[in-house]
Amino acid sequence: MHHDPESCYRAVKSRDRRFDGVFYTGVTSTGIYCRPSCPARTPALRNVRFYPTSAAAQAAGFRACKRCLPDATPGSPDWDVAADVAGRAMRLIADGVVDREGVDGLAARVGYTPRHLSRLLSAQLGAGPLALARARRAQTARTLIETTGLGFADVAHAAGFSSVRQFNETVREVYATSPTRLRGRRGGDATSGQLTLRLAVRTPFAGRALLDFLAHHVVTGVEVAGDGWYARTLDLPHGPGTLRLELADHRVAGETAFVRATLGLEDLRDTSAAVERARRLLDADCDPLAVDDHLAGDPVIGGLVRATPGLRVPGQVDGDETAIRTVIGQQVSVAGARTVTGRLVAAHGRPVDTRVPGLTHLFPTADALAALAPEELPMPRSRGRALVALCGLIADGDLSLDRGPDRDEVRRRLVAVPGIGPWTADYVAMRALAHPDVFLPTDIGVRNALRGLGDPTPEGPRSADPAALAEAWRPWRSYALMHLWNTLMPETTADTEEC
Structure with missing residues (x-):
């Protein structure tokens, strides 16, 4: 295109x-x-x-353009679909890696030399990493100027600019106006560290189904959810934070909708990182029309797609956490996994003070869990060994789950760990690495969901092999999987802080 x-x-x-x-x-x-x-x-x-x-x-x-605000749009879904070097680099730039680690740090994360990465990004995206990071800073600054009450010095700091002068010059150059003229209605509290922003998502957007999934998996101390909202702690580069999302359905297709997000930050330099992680969790850059157009006519799951348009694949705010929680949840119920994970959080997570009742801890780091003996963990010994081995790889830098490395390489490293099989590796690819084409044919939930659909085809899903059925759902098998799981998900109709 x-x-x-x-x-x-x-x-x-x-x-x-x-x-x-x-x-x-x-x-x-x-x-x-x-x-x-x-x-x-x-x-x-x-x-x-x-x-x-x-x-x-x-x-x-x-x-x-001051009329259509072109930077206030969801990112390109092509970056997740292709998952090439340019797409992986864009996700890391959005997380603020260039601001924190420079171009050298970005290049190291994607496995290229800085010079070669700059040539590649310039050829594919029309701009090098510094220009891409500058555009991201300008976008963050505009959002903060228009929606919060932060002073301009704080906005410059939060957006990642090295000085107020650089901030002023960039805003004038990109938007042809001054920060003062950009200032609109203020939606945030400049003195409390609380920022209220609007995150753009493509429609349709099945926010309620996303909330149901997140609420069904909340871990005590780290996450809470209620009717219409979800909140959790964030372990950000410069300090802890919190995120609260207000999730509702947006059914009108082909529009840009906005999800209200409230950030509680200890350090405003983490604004870009927090926003990007919130967008990951929302699967905000998904192209729901392309997904639904492909799946809606399928004889097996087409009815599910038409009933819940815009269903998202829940992402993550921390790839390490997602992998750890996935290993804990191997071959146990969701309730059992939540119980065990909650115990680990209470024993090894970092306590934090937040303004959100129920949010008391950051999720334990891989370093902290790697230092434990398997027998100290509240789980079968074999799973404990797998968990400690996984955390050791992460802590030593031999495995990265920040969406920079190649997906196939991450999978190879995961299945090489004794006790980690294809189901776990593929689930991590779907949630942590935003892989849009993952299917779990051996998953008991998939089989239960297919049985519950009846026999809409002559051979019927009851007798068909799930892996064979899923071939027709490429390249969006992750979304097909979520539609199947969604049939088993309890609705969130009351507060679940105590779950």
Whole structure:
């Protein structure tokens, strides 16, 4: 799509919201860049240029449109689907890795030299890592300026700028206006460390089903959930934090909806990292129309897809935590896994003071659990050995789950650990690495869900092999899996803080 101007122009002429965040339109006659769905008059084809990222448009000298706010869109779903080096690097840049570790740190995480990574990103995304990080800082700054009461010095600090002067210059260059003129209605508390933001998601968005899943898996001390909301602690690069999401359904397709997120941060420098982790958890960059179009006509799960459009694959705020919780939950019920995990949190998690009742601890680090003997863990000895071995790999830096490494390499390292099998490795790929095409044919929940569907085809799901059925669901098998699990999920109708 990025390299086909005629296709891009057709999307612009039809103001197709599906492509917001997938590419950006620079208009040479005005010097601004827009999202494809911008309501302004469509420019002539000879006057437009198309860019894969907002950073590329900015590098070409275009300013952001004040009418359509092109950077206030979900990111491209292509980054998770392809999972190539550029996509993995983009996710790490959004997490603030360049601001914290520089281009050298980013390159090390994806396994390339800084020079080669810069060439690759420039070729594929139209901008190098520094320009991409600068665009992300500008976007974070605009969001904070327009939605919080933070002073501009605090905004600059929170967005990752090295100085207020750099912040002012970047805002003026990207948005062609001053921070003062960008300031709108203030939605946050500048003195309490509480920030209230709106996170863009594509629609349809099945927020209630996502909430049901998260609430069903809450771990005491780390997570709480209630009717319409979910909250948890965050272990961020500069200190602890909390996240509270208000989740509801948005059924109108093809729009951009917003999820209200409240962040409690000890250090404002963690704003970008907290926002990116919240977006991961929401699967905010998913393209639900593409997923639903592919699955809705299937004779087995099509009815489920039509009943719950926009179902998301719940992501994660910490890949290490997801892997640890997955190993704990091997071959036990969800309730049993929550009980064991809650005991580990109470014994080995870091206590924190928060403003959210029930949020008392950060999840234990891999370093802390790697130092334990398997017999000290409240689980069968073999699973304890697997857990300690996994945490040892993470603590030693031999296994990274930050979405930088190649998915296949992560899977290979996981299944090499005694006691960790394909189910665990694939579940980690789906939740921690945002793999959109994972299926778990041996999962008891999958088999129970298929039996509950009856026999909509002559051979029927009862007699069919789940792995064979799932072939028709590629490349969105992770979403098909979630639709099957969703049939077994209890609804969240009351507070679950004590669960």
